[in-house]
Amino acid sequence: MEPRDIEICIGRMNFSGQEWGDPKGKPLIALHGWLDNAASFAPLAPFLNGVRLIAIDQAGHGRSSHRLDEVDYSIWHYVEDLAEIVDTLELESFSLIGHSMGAIVSVMASAILGDRVEKVILLDGLFPMPRKPEDAPNALATYIQERKSFRKGKPVNRYRSLEHAVRVRCLGQFPVTRDSSALLVERALYQDGDAWTWRTDPRLNLPSPTRFTEDQALAFAEQMSCDAHMLYAKEGYVDALIEPYRERLEHIHFYPMPGSHHFHMDGETQSVADVVNTVMNS
Incomplete structure (x- = not known):
């Protein structure tokens, strides 16, 4: 299934993305993870029924503005x-599917947008990673120092070919198959002279200057009023993260999945689609 390329201008920024399915189907906004892009939902798209899947390159990622x-x-x-994107698209109601960082954004948005969000489907991500209050001063100092160093200039990775970049991405912090890597890399790179380099904003690698406390982070998940479902890699890091809070999150339906962090792209695509189709058509 070939995607339709989309551009969304919210005034202060331009967002690129890809769209699949019936333009009149139920709108399902798809938000990718950190350092990924809209193409991370390409493997899932052909298996979804009755939805208009709108995958957005989040700020600094893919082909969207920095x-x-x-x-x-x-x-x-x-x-x-x-x-601002859903307002620009004039969507009075919609559902969200998010992976990793995109799942966190989906939870936070669901907590503040109320009844406009009908359903939320989370893939290996839930609430913002909390930080102890006493760690805040050191974290801010680190951010300021690294941002200062960044302004002096840091080398940008350059690759002799797309295939070289694909091989490197396969072995990233969250490894993916060659096919999945190719999807992500093709959307994330551009040719600069005789080499290929990332479109991605290198500032995405800077540490967070501040984070929510544990109770603040959990409040977003607790205050979601929509139908909420979370699929997670049962051998991954998210399992341990959510385990202490299951009683506080009893309104969320949990689905342990085999595979790695990108299970929606690699290995479990059909299983994820089955859950999404059941949720979206219930």
Whole structure:
């Protein structure tokens, strides 16, 4: 299934993306993870029924705009982006599917947008990673120091070919298959002279200057009023993250999945689609 390329201008930024399915189907906004892009939903799209899947390159990723120099990539800015995107698309109601960072943005948006969000489907991500209050000063100091070093210039990775970049991405922090890597890399790179380099904003690698406390982070998940479902890699890091809070999150339906962090792309695509189709058509 070939996607339709889309462009969404919210005034202060331009967002690119890909869209699949019936333009009059139920709108399902898809938000990818950190350093991925809209193409991460391409394997899933052909298996979905009755939905208009709208995958967005989040700010600084894929082919979307980078943030202005004075604006950082704190998680709440992505939530603000989403709120403006759905307004621009004139969507009175919609559902969300998010992977990793995209899942966190989906939870936070669901908590503040209320009845406009009908259903949320989370893939290996739930609430913002909390930080102990006493760690805040050191975290801010680290951010300021690294941002200072960044302004002096850091080398950008360049590759002699797309295939070289594909092989490197296969072995990233969250490894993926060659086919999945090719999808992500093709959308994330551009040719610069005789080499290929990332479109991705390198500032995405800066540490977060501040984070929510544990109770603040959990409040977003607790205050979702929509139908909520979470699929997670049962051998991954998210399982341990959510285990202490299951009683507080009893309104969320949990589905342990085999595979790695990108199970929706690699190995479990059909199983994920089965859950999405059941949720979206119930």
